[in-house]
Amino acid sequence: MGRTRRIFTVSAFAVAAIATPLRAETLVVNSYGGPYEAIIRKAIIEPFEQRTGIDVIYDPVGSASQDYAKIKATMGRPGFDVVVMTASQSLQGCKDGVLEKLDANSIPNLAKLSRRLTETAGPCGAVHEVQYMSLLYRTDKLATPPVSWSALASSDLKGRVVLPTFQNTMAIYLVEMFSLMNGGDLVDNLAPGFRAVAAIAKQSIGFEQSSAILESYIKDGTVWAMPFWSGRAQLLVDSGLSVDYIKPKEGTIPLVATLNIPIGAEHKDAARKFIDFFLEKTSQEAWVGGYKVGSARTDIDVPAAVKARQITSDADLNSLHLPNLTTVAERLPKWAEQWERDVVAHAN
Known part of the structure; x- marks a missing residue:
């Protein structure tokens, strides 16, 4: 007897799923355009997507003060999950109750940051860079x-x-x-x-x-x-x-720049993963080398040219004026x- 042929029906959706791996999570990151956008995509977002499978939607709209105004006006539901702001907005957002408090249990790399800079930004901000x-x-x-x-x-x-x-x-x-x-x-x-x-x-x-x-x-x-x-x-x-x-x-x-999560963000778990990834040693080295800024991590390898002109230590920070x-x-x-x-x- 001839061998029985088995016929399989594969839906178009299944074929698409095989061809393009499905990403189970989405994350909306609000930050800046111009050179900042090009560098963060290459140094942070693309490696993060590759490692986690989380799809990042980048929203380069608004200044830090405008972004915070939107967060406050929406009671912490601005439509994005992670936002780049400054320590001032971070502190105000904690006081107003519209930003999520961050801790090293869910974001382990927070423990690797300079204590002085962490205290400057308060419990709602993760310091990812320092300029002046x-x-x-x-x-x-x-x-x-x-x-x-x-x-x-x-x-x-x-x-x-x-x-x-x-x-x-x-x-x-x-x-x-x-x-x-x-x-x-x-x-x-x-x-x-x-x-x-x-x-x-x-x-x-x-x-x-x-x-x-x-x-x-x-x-x-x-x-x-x-x-x-x-x-x-x-x-x-x-x-x-x-x-x-x-x-x-x-x-x-100095400009102490922070990563923050609005209190009503839809994808908080993905947001914490993104912040932790951004604060990793290799990520901070990529960011410092690409954007020419200082870091709140003191254990990273900083290019000599960056170290010569940017804030890369507490001693550098101490040489500047830091208002309350x-x-x-x-x-x-x-x-x-x-x-x-x-x-x-x-x-x-």
């Missing part, structure tokens, strides 16, 4: 490299400076630094800082929120000097553009009004 506000300038336009923040007020730079909007953390940092330089302090007496920045605004070309737009002005030569984050500044130097950046002689303020970020978070709404009244209203 630098003074970025065109080397082909300025005959003498600047050494002080006061260079921004020089008549030589009239019409050649751009300032951040208040939605960009650099705005309040700039006010705080000019306050220190003019007899005030970092949180309790900012009036001298607001007056000094208002004078700079009068000779600036205006205000921009996005780092990508801010850097476009210095790329095309419209702007010759401006405050800018140190990691992004180094990327411009590495690109071959005629620019450099400094820590002015008066000092500067809890107080900063509480007073930001009042300062935002003062910025509009005392700085923007007096700009050309």
Whole structure:
């Protein structure tokens, strides 16, 4: 007798499942566009997807302050699961009860971070990078490299400076630094800082929120000097553009950047896995090397060029001015009004 033939019917869905492995989880990550997006995709997101099978949807919309406003307005249900913000929003979000508290039981790599930086961000923030506000300038336009923040007020730079909007953390940092330089302090007496920045605004070309737009002005030569984050500044130097950046002689303020989970996030387990992956030693090394920033981990191998110019140790952090970020978070709404009244209203 002939052999009986067995006939199998395979659905189109099953064929698709064989051809493309199904991912059981999805994660929405909100962060920034431009160079940040390209680097985080390559250094963090793609390796994370490959290891876990979790599908990451990247949402490059909004500044840290705008993202936090959305989280607060939705009572912790903004539509994304992980968000990149700063320590100030992290502290405020914990106080407002709209951010998830994080711990080393579910995110083991939190235990590997600098205790000082972890305390700075509070229980709701995982510190994944550290930068500082630098003074970025065109080397082909300025005959003498600047050494002080006061260079921004020089008549030589009239019409050649751009300032951040208040939605960009650099705005309040700039006010705080000019306050220190003019007899005030970092949180309790900012009036001298607001007056000094208002004078700079009068000779600036205006205000921009996005780092990508801010850097476009210095790329095309419209702007010759401006405050800018140190990691992004180094990327411009590495690109071959005629620019450099400094820590002015008066000092500067660090940007402690955090990963946060909104309290009503839909995919919290995947979010914790993503944060833990981002904080792994190899991930932090990839991030530091790619984005040219400092890390809250002290056990990673940092390229010499990054170590020379970024914040890579507690000693580096101690050399900078660090305001009480809890107080900063509480007073930001009042300062935002003062910025509009005392700085923007007096700009050309």
